[in-house]
């Protein structure tokens with residue numbers, strides 16, 4: 001990959017994406033062959049928001065490459081509480097590590113830090129902004145299950161605040177994909193994302209009703225609708241119910257539909273779906289390790 | 305500029321910003337950081353009848369020429385304005401405003417959750433689009449009322 005930092009999925013060309021996914025497939029096929037690749041590498045984990053899975057997945061990835069991780073710990077236990085700026089913290093931690101992973105509640109945090117540090121920086125989520133490593137594992141999962149070209153995908157749920165959605169939608173503009181966005185009116189794609197999608201000539205359509213598109217989909221990507229986005233419990237309940245799926249919903253789906261979810265889920269996908277061939281979300285979560293190994297392998301290799 | 309207009313706007317050395325959309329003169333002063341305490345001689349005409357526009361604002365600043373940064377931001381909120389640089393009572397340079405590709409450190413981001421609004425050592429930066437500007441950090445697009453986002457120092 002040509003970039004030292006990965007802050008947004010928008011940076012990724014089709015060739016960049018394919019090279020990471022190809023490497024991930026090699027790792028998947030023979031993980032042991034990569035166990036010694038980065039014996040002395042140290043990955044610095046800076047998580048300003050709780051995110052057990054993303055953090056564990058990065059930690060596992062660097063360890064399976066033979067390296068190790070250092071963790072700044074929770075915000076409460078670190079010098080952040082003493083008022084240290086993010087820019088300062090990142091410049092200190094970069095001295096301990098060969099690459100940094102950042103999760104932060106403010107949009108643009110990763111881009112800012114990338115202007116201060118020399119080691120590769122991976123954005124693991126910045127507010128409602130971007131989450132490009134999630135996107136790479138999503139793309140890997142889609143490629144394994146449905147293929148990335150000639151793809152019809154439905155993305156459903158909180159499209160307004162869902163950073164995984166924004167990153168995925170950008171990345172899919174590199175491929176021959178028809179994107180259908182399904183959400184309540186109040187949680188439609190933000191203006192800036194719609195602007196970029198149209199700008200890239202993407203084939204994008206927006207719906208409020210899943211039934212309008214379900215039967216044409218190769219992949220249905222479901223995201224969580226969060227309680228705090230709604231003024232009251234009743235309104236939330238009504239919307240959450242309408243944008244969840246169960247076996248009955250899936251009756252009109254194609255047999256080879258792939259159902260994905262970035263997890264954690266609450267009620268969006270009924271547990272009865274878990275045992276079906278549609279359910280791909282746990283496989284998707286597991287793919288986080290080989291995909292992050294592939295990405296770290298390439299970044300650390302380029303940085304040597 | 306006609307002789308008549310010249311007589312009206314006579315300053316010795318400085319800058320005349322003419323054909324400002326009516327109502328924007330105070331925002332132009334804000335961009336130039338003029339709040340009256342810095343000592344420049346400034347005259348402001350508001351809602352002046354104009355041939356080219358129904359009415360316009362005009363700002364004249366004695367003893368001051370504009371930096372490129374200032375011109376860039378002016379072009380965003382007063383795209384129709386012209387800048388006349390005056391030396392020894394003569395207009396020595398006349399400039400139409402051109403939109404810059406980006407503006408740095410002048411506008412503040414309306415997204416309160418943007419990293420540029422946190423207490424971090426970072427200047428705001430906006431890409432200029434055909435019909436607005438876009439924060440380079442959080443990607444928020446601002447189309448309306450740019451003047452209200454001018455960062456006050």
Ligand SMILES: [Zn+2]
Pocket residue numbers: 108413414415418419420439440441442443444
């Ligand atoms: Zn911003």
